[in-house]
Amino acid sequence: MASGDSADVVVVGTGVVGCLIAEQALDAGLSVLMLEAGPRVERWRIVENYRNLPPSIRLFHWDAPYPPKPWAPHLETRREKESEQYLQLEGPNARAYLQGYVRYAGGATWHWAGICWRLTPEDMRLKSLYGVGRDWPFGHDVIEPYYTRAEYALGVCGPSDPAQQWPPNVKRSKPYPMGPTPFGAGEHRLTEVAAKIGLMNIHAPQARNSGVSYDGRPPCCGNNNCFPVCPIAAKYDAATALPKIEAKGGRILANAVVHRIETGEKKTVEAVHHFDPDKGSHRVTAKIFVIACNGIETPKLLLFSKDDRNPNGIANSSDQVGRNMMDQPKLITDIEMAEPLWTGVGPVQSSSIMNTTQGEFRSNHAGALFRMENFARSPLGAAAALKKGLVGKALDKEIRRLSACTARLTIEHEPLPSPDNRLTLSSKKDWLGINKPNIYYDVGEYVRRSAREYTVPLLHKLAEGLGATSFQLSPEFLNSDHIMGGCIMGTDPKTSVVDPDCRAHDHHNLFLPGGGAMPSGTASNSTLTMTALALKAADAIVDQLRHG
Amino acid sequence: MCRDGRRICALLLLFAGSLVACASRAVEQPNSPAENATIERGRYLAIAADCAACHTAPGGKPFAGGLPISTPLGTIYSTNISPSTEFGIGRYSEGEFARALRGGIRRDGAHLYPAMPYTSYAKFTDDDTHALYLYFTKGVQAVDARGPETALPFPMNIRLSMLAWNLLFLDAHVFAPDPKQSAEWNRGAYLAEGAAHCSTCHTPRGFLMQEEASRALSGAQVGPWFAPNITSDAESGIGSWSKDELGAFLRSGRLPGKAQAAGSMGEAVEHSFQHLTAADIDAIATYVRSVPAIGMPTGASRFAAGKISTGLAALRGRDGISNDDTNPGGAELFQGNCASCHSAGGEGSKDGYYPSLFHNSATGAKDPTNLIAAILYGVDRAVSGKQAFMPGFGGHPTDSNQLSDRNIAVLGTYVLTHYGSGDTSITESQVSEARRGGPSSLLLPLARWGLAAAAVVIVLGIVFLMFRRHKHSA
């Protein structure tokens, strides 16, 4: 049984990765203690927070309904003073690393879209096939069963139609647990228009209950609020795993900020130390430690915990901790069209164009995913119509027209890992005295060339096909909130931080699973891959504790 | 060949043929068409009686038992009634089967607890009992698995005590049609009082857990739920429903603007009522609507209460943005937990899938039991392959959104005030009792105290007698 001081497995971070590992360990009969930096907040509070936001903040500021506790800061878009900002960002594409994760129990899946793409076999062999980036240390056939387990663990709905499968032509060991959600009018129209220029807009697999309940959670009712929060938990978020973990005997300690990983002789991790809200520190021991705080917080903690034995940071003999920071650099365009597209029906995202992510061109420039955003555009239409000074019937008519006849299209490019895209410790400190994370980010020519020669011209074509009368491209690359690369995986301890099971090369009983381990970012949403890696790490942890 | 030879050959052939026929019969024993028809009738009756509701555990093999049934006196596990010879009823003769079904006595002579509604099944005719026997022995796959044993706390584990109970309370008569009533009514009475065993939930029980026949179908507690008054009383019962409405409710589990089935009734609709023939549903409806009206002094009908309402004008924006979820008010809890599906004003979704919370018996009843149970345990009912689902908010420790007793009491009171009967409030202890599975019975502690008292009296008596003898001999 886990006590306040010790357990077989201590998991730092209660996001989807930490929770899945905790569940697997508990099922194997191990004791588990989870440490979460932030608070545990009930869903209704977050839903009401969202509804209490002013309209200018309610959209796009996905962290706004999650006011952080002083000891667990995260990105706060309502905070005006620069000095109070948490993420310290620099470099030509600093704006593209403005990551909106949530330091609450449940983590960033509170406000994810729920999209669950699998990598393609080619995505895992960029170096061998295209001479860029890194290869994964194992093939698609190794991760495929973990993808299946992940899909059943989260409850992913997806198409069974062979023409809609992604990756195409790769055999699935099991079908999706639930069928896809229906398209609204906008998605239907986009699919038709995109097909005319060879772009296949397909149903996105989503961790969303489709038509039926799953795991005691209700099916999606189309309340179009997946981000910032699913009011009814039809979308999987790790907060729904917490009662299940406790029901299995796991212990969860909220408001416990881990600030130090303590190592001993022979490179074992002996303990982690965490603060309580009164800044008192507590020491927790375990046989196996899992640091699953996300791709920024985990490398930050590893660097911050440096000691005499590990002067460059824990698990950092390779000097790769905090390097290779990746995300999908995003471009968006807001278009106005002659005909309605209609959004706001069903989930906020339930399709994407994926065939643009693959091809020989990847030796030259990035592939990218395209999609339309399906959040209701009515508040945007209303604000724009009001600005025109209209009143009465004319106002209502213009609100309806602008809501229906405008759209946002998104491109998410694949990044390459670069050692210069790096997280280090800022000289600025947070409320607890822990250094804030500082990240330098440059999307690189691989992405810029893609935008110039490939994605932006294609986006223009797509907009034309939709009858766009205006086209407003974002002037710079933006974040996609898929934090990857900071604890990169490989077989060579000189050039990677973790092995194929996300075990730190340097420390036999330390696991660093999650997006940080991914050797390639690709253009697709990273969560399902992170979840698969979590399950793979869990298998290794259970095996290690059973057999030494 | 001579004529005798041909006769002998023919006889030998016939003999050989019959041997082959016997052998194959011994191996396959195909049923005759008449038998198949009876087995099919038995299958239908088993659905009408909803045997699967108890004898098939969720995710378990059909009729293999093992479902835990919480009663005020402890947990009773359903038995394996598949034709397994070792773990089921494979060795039961038809007479033994009838005795168990209608008399509550197992093959080994032990008594069944009336969680098995043999008091209702006693009504089954011999013909129907025969059909059920054939179905369970020939129409069901044998499952060779032992289920968990029921072990009620002392002294309820003494099954022999059921003998006295049965003598007092079991009406062992097979159903006798009432010649003054129509065929439809009689069919309805046979099904409702027998197979469908409505009274086991809807009729209140006395102190010794016996059904109070004089108050038939006037409502009773079933674990954390309340099976409501379904007599013909216009206010307290379903007297305001038409026959078609009652039929529609039984078939689909839902009457928009009035009621929906949850808990055990939801299961009954899903596993039983939705599969009955239209004629049988009509018959049951005819019978139930004729049950004598029994009114409660509670006034207004539970189906017509409440109206659209929100606290939003005062609430919106007041609380701002916070990470503090302690001590919320009812309006906040309603908006944050319920309104997303049931709409901001409680009017339900446009397509009617999520019911309106006013004109809804769950909120309109004076007794808040069903509202509390719905919040705790939700609804999960599938009819014609379509699921009606509401998640529970803490009735199971694995529910995604766990609301405390305090929050459910505040939320429930808000819902009742705005959408329901108006002047009822819910206490924390009502919620915690529902979370524990409903009220427990005084019968168990009293029985134990009674026995203890009897034991003390006996001991004192012995001591007294010994004392007297000692005195005499001294």
Add this chain to the structure above:
Amino acid sequence: MDERKQRAPISPGVTERPKPSRYRDDCPTAFSLDRRELLLGGLSLVGGLAVVPALPAIAAAAAWSQESAARFMEISSLLIPHRLHEDVGKRIGAAMSGFNPSLSEQVAGLLAIAKNKNARIVEDFFPDVPEGPLKETALAIISAWYLGVVSDAPDAEVFAYEYTLMYGPTKDVMTIPSYAVSGPNGWTSDAPPLDSMPEF
């Protein structure tokens, strides 16, 4: 720190360089020039209303009587041809009067214009409203009812979300986010014609 201001060009070939849209993913106000524009009231969201932080509620309540609230509802109904919630109106009126001490007089002025034209709907009298504070106030009142806020500040108090009118013109298709559109998978790709208008 200066590096942040040097945004790398997407490509030399890209000619569109509009003002950075305020509707950007997690756009922190500290991050770009936008914030300064916001504070200077350059890009006002709400009709003609200036960007000012809310005055204390006490000052507002003191000046805003029952009478004022009734007249505010009266002019609101004339300006907006939809169902308006009285309690929301009380809150909006009181808050607006906190920003705008002349609100009562301006409401009276607008009512006078409307009466003069025997107006039943806004189109009857709006052309007669003179440019300047009166028109700005009229537009601000309309904005407040449609958006549920009276100021543009990121921490503005919200008076309505479900009752705002901005969702009205599309309520036959789009849901109000966080509220169910239908039962599970009950929505379709059918869309009514653009020129129809739901009742609200």
